[in-house]
Amino acid sequence: MISPISLAFRKANINNRPALLTYTVAGDNNKKKCLEILKEISNYVDICEIGFPHNTPIADGGQIQTSAYRAIKNGIKISDVFDIVKKYKKFNNSKPVILMGYYNMIYQYNESKFIKKCKKVGVNGLIVVDLPWPENKKFASKCKKNSISFIQLLSPTTSAERLKKIIKDSHDMIYYISMLSTTGGKLKVSPREILYNYKKIKKMNPKKKCVIGFGITEKNISKLKSSDGLVVGSQISKEISRSLSNRQNPVTNVSKLVKKLKNKIL
Amino acid sequence: MKLKKKIPLIDQHDKYGFWGGKFGGSFIPETLKKPIDDLTIEFQKLRKSKSFIKKRDFYFRNYIGAPTRFIKLNRLSKHLGGAQIWAKVVSDANGGAHKIYNATVHALICKTLGKKYIIGDTGAGYAGKMLSMAAKKFGLKCKIFMGAKDIKRQKPNCDAMKKNGAEIIPVTTGSQTLVDAVSECMRYWVSNCDTTHMCVGSTVGPNIFVKICGWSTSQISRELKGQLLSEFKKIPKKIKLINCVGGGSSAYGFWSEFIDFPKNQIELIGVEAGGPKNSKLHAAPLSRGARLGILHGAASYVCQNTEGQINETESISAGLDYPGVSPLHCFLKDTKRATYTFATDEDALRAYKLVTKFEKLNPSLEPSHAFAEAIKIAPKLGKDNIIIVNSCGDAKKDRDILKERLSKK
Numbered sequence: 161m162i163s164p165i166s167l168a169f170r171k172a173n174i175n176n177r178p179a180l181l182t183y184t185v186a187g188d189n190n191k192k193k194c195l196e197i198l199k200e201i202s203n204y205v206d207i208c209e210i211g212f213p214h215n216t217p218i219a220d221g222g223q224i225q226t227s228a229y230r231a232i233k234n235g236i237k238i239s240d241v242f243d244i245v246k247k248y249k250k251f252n253n254s255k256p257v258i259l260m261g262y263y264n265m266i267y268q269y270n271e272s273k274f275i276k277k278c279k280k281v282g283v284n285g286l287i288v289v290d291l292p293w294p295e296n297k298k299f300a301s302k303c304k305k306n307s308i309s310f311i312q313l314l315s316p317t318t319s320a321e322r323l324k325k326i327i328k329d330s331h332d333m334i335y336y337i338s339m340l341s342t343t344g345g346k347l348k349v350s351p352r353e354i355l356y357n358y359k360k361i362k363k364m365n366p367k368k369k370c371v372i373g374f375g376i377t378e379k380n381i382s383k384l385k386s387s388d389g390l391v392v393g394s395q396i397s398k399e400i401s402r403s404l405s406n407r408q409n410p411v412t413n414v415s416k417l418v419k420k421l422k423n424k425i426l
Numbered sequence: 427m428k429l430k431k432k433i434p435l436i437d438q439h440d441k442y443g444f445w446g447g448k449f450g451g452s453f454i455p456e457t458l459k460k461p462i463d464d465l466t467i468e469f470q471k472l473r474k475s476k477s478f479i480k481k482r483d484f485y486f487r488n489y490i491g492a493p494t495r496f497i498k499l500n501r502l503s504k505h506l507g508g509a510q511i512w513a514k515v516v517s518d519a520n521g522g523a524h525k526i527y528n529a530t531v532h533a534l535i536c537k538t539l540g541k542k543y544i545i546g547d548t549g550a551g552y553a554g555k556m557l558s559m560a561a562k563k564f565g566l567k568c569k570i571f572m573g574a575k576d577i578k579r580q581k582p583n584c585d586a587m588k589k590n591g592a593e594i595i596p597v598t599t600g601s602q603t604l605v606d607a608v609s610e611c612m613r614y615w616v617s618n619c620d621t622t623h624m625c626v627g628s629t630v631g632p633n634i635f636v637k638i639c640g641w642s643t644s645q646i647s648r649e650l651k652g653q654l655l656s657e658f659k660k661i662p663k664k665i666k667l668i669n670c671v672g673g674g675s676s677a678y679g680f681w682s683e684f685i686d687f688p689k690n691q692i693e694l695i696g697v698e699a700g701g702p703k704n705s706k707l708h709a710a711p712l713s714r715g716a717r718l719g720i721l722h723g724a725a726s727y728v729c730q731n732t733e734g735q736i737n738e739t740e741s742i743s744a745g746l747d748y749p750g751v752s753p754l755h756c757f758l759k760d761t762k763r764a765t766y767t768f769a770t771d772e773d774a775l776r777a778y779k780l781v782t783k784f785e786k787l788n789p790s791l792e793p794s795h796a797f798a799e800a801i802k803i804a805p806k807l808g809k810d811n812i813i814i815v816n817s818c819g820d821a822k823k824d825r826d827i828l829k830e831r832l833s834k835k
Binding site: 216217218219220225229263268292316 | 454456458460599600605609613616618619620718720722723728732733736
């Protein structure tokens with residue numbers, strides 16, 4: 161049976177465009193608004209990445225840190241994150257959900273209990289930022305047994321030999337980090353170079369769907385549209401911050417932004 | 427979980443980098459996998475290279491000033507009337523604290539790797555000051571990440587860093603202390619690991635950083651072993667080695683040569699920061715029962731809530747004000763080789779007052795925590811007991827805090 165994530169890529173592919181993935185921090189700026197944002201942007205996105213807010217995120221830049229601190233300050237707990245996913249998945253236009261987080265939260269929750277809970281609320285994929293291959297092998301296979309896709313990360317520093325091994329152990333989707341950066345950094349390499357590395361990965365296994373993330377905004381997204389999928393995160397966090405400081409509704413503003421992003425890759 | 431004999435503790439980990447099967451490891455983003463693998467391979471090579479060891483020893487002797495003194499605190503011992511109290515005056519080292527060992531080794535590694543930039547985190551400012559000194563000495567460009575709160579409370583060290591030509595990056599996120607400085611430093615490294623070498627300021631962080639730091643600070647116990655032999659002809663029967671523990675780099679360095687000794691001959695006592703007497707906050711994950719968690723790339727006991735969010739910590743001592751602790755100390759705790767306790771801010775201040783009243787010694791607030799424990803237990807022990815405190819830092823940096831806190835009373 162084809163997984164919902166693969167199906168989302170297939171749909172985008174039929175329309176001759178990359179899949180659009182958004183990353184939002186769960187509970188940003190609060191539980192209710194976050195859910196409203198997810199529902200609104202579902203008109204445009206193919207897959208929703210939802211992040212666990214964490215207070216020592218070593219791979220996140222300023223925008224996502226701000227979102228995470230905001231959510232934590234508003235009292236978001238792990239159970240709230242699952243609750244948001246559960247409610248979102250009941251909504252009829254919902255998209256596949258990939259949860260993203262740091263390993264400590266999963267560890268504290270208990271690995272097996274965490275995966276079971278993910279399955280129960282309808283999570284389709286997991287990204288664990290600080291659990292690299294090969295340390296993640298056991299966890300990844302636990303995910304697979306529960307029909308959850310564990311998404312391996314690849315970066316410009318990943319050696320060719322390592323790439324091969326990671327791709328071999330990957331599930332239906334892989335995530336290529338565009339450059340040496342935390343999330344939301346300015347894109348410091350050319351889209352051409354990113355696509356060159358991307359093609360190298362695709363060549364190793366054309367069947368695996370590979371998305372590109374980090375530093376992608378409405379300004380550069382169209383230049384990368386020949387890929388399988390593109391992830392935008394920090395620009396959304398920034399838009400929520402901007403809306404709040406201007407006393408505007410983040411739901412409508414984020415929705416507008418995501419619509420724009422979608423139009424750029426059609 | 428068991429300690430092995432005749433193998434340095436830093437090497438007693440499994441293939442994934444875990445001590446005792448669960449402490450340490452390398453929980454890092456994919457981007458850092460390669461720079462960390464490269465560093466691991468390079469360090470393995472360098473440790474075995476005679477010319478590198480020669481270089482290290484040359485700089486330890488001529489630049490850092492090894493050995494640091496080992497002295498008896500006669501007047502303090504007499505006043506307390508019990509065990510003999512001795513001090514290993516590591517603050518004699520160039521720069522005024524043990525952080526210089528790790529900083530010097532990292533600067534040498536950075537040179538070998540052909541990188542021109544070096545970055546580091548700092549709490550009390552000593553790790554930063556020493557890294558800036560070593561960077562200057564070896565012609566490297568240096569950036570130091572420091573919490574905004576610590577910049578305020580450890581001004582003398584910040585002035586020194588600037589004088590050495592380092593750039594201080596103030597970190598304004600979270601609690602604005604060491605924990606945030608380490609996070610920000612790691613983030614910077616993620617973005618610049620192709621040109622920049624990272625020095626982690628203590629025996630914390632991904633496995634390789636624990637090893638490099640422990641390998642560097644173990645100089646302290648190598649010196650002490652020789653000094654004990656020349657002072658007592660043989661290693662005495664009843665020794666207690668007392669050291670403060672924040673990340674745990676000075677304690678590991680102070681103990682490493684003595685771990686194989688029987689516990690009833692050489693007792694290892696770590697003293698964590700208990701925070702203000704009436705505060706719920708502290709920085710004592712080992713002695714106050716914190717749960718195992720992952721912080722800054724390693725599994726260790728961490729002050730955290732049930733959700734895995736890292737707790738704020740509080741201590742008068744910026745150098746101990748850290749929610750995690752070295753996996754080496756977690757391993758020593760769970761194998762019961764070392765015991766850990768804590769001293770409050772007030773205990774440390776009282777100890778500082780007493781030590782400076784009787785001795786020509788000016789321990790910073792970090793080792794003052796260790797002295798607090800020594801002062802507590804010495805009167806209960808016989809004269810044949812030898813307590814040795816690692817006076818690992820000098821109080822010059824604490825000038826402002828001491829003035830404020832001691833003039834009130």
